[in-house]
Amino acid sequence: VLDQQWFLGVNKTGEDGITLINIKVQVLPGAHNVTFSLLDDSTNSVAVATLLVRGCVPGEVSPTPDTCEVCPAGRFSLNPSNSSCDACPANAECPGRAAMVPLLGFWHSSATSIQMHKCSNPMACQGNRTMLLDEWPASTAMVSNCSSYI
Helix, strand or coil: CECCECCCCEEEECCCCCEEEECCCCCCCEEEEEEECCCCCCCCCCEEEEEEECCCCCCEECCCCCCCEECCCCEECCCCCCCCCEECCCCEEEEECCEEEECCCEECCCCCCCCCEECCCHHHHCCCHHHHHHCCCCCHHHHCCCHHHC
């Protein structure tokens, strides 16, 4: 039972007696109590677990209130409450999630700035863009700390 609604899951008991339960739920972010019991045996005790569901984070969008989707390459999102990812800004390349990498000859003031500026001194905007794109952090928690790369 999850929030007073019944859910059936698939379970598998191994030779060691451990039962693995596979359930898929789609709920709003927050804390939810999950009650486990056997339908055919009321003499067994009930187990209760708390399921913590996180909300969307930068680099993800929320097309429905109970879903987070990661932005693919060519798109980005800084606002997790948006229902769709944004198009990559002009003069930037977006490897996905919340990342925007300025094209060669351009810069931006922070990892969260969508405005790309042309370099007035081309020597100041030299860099290994391949390394930036290949090694750009996959976790959105790290993306916000990457302004020093740009």
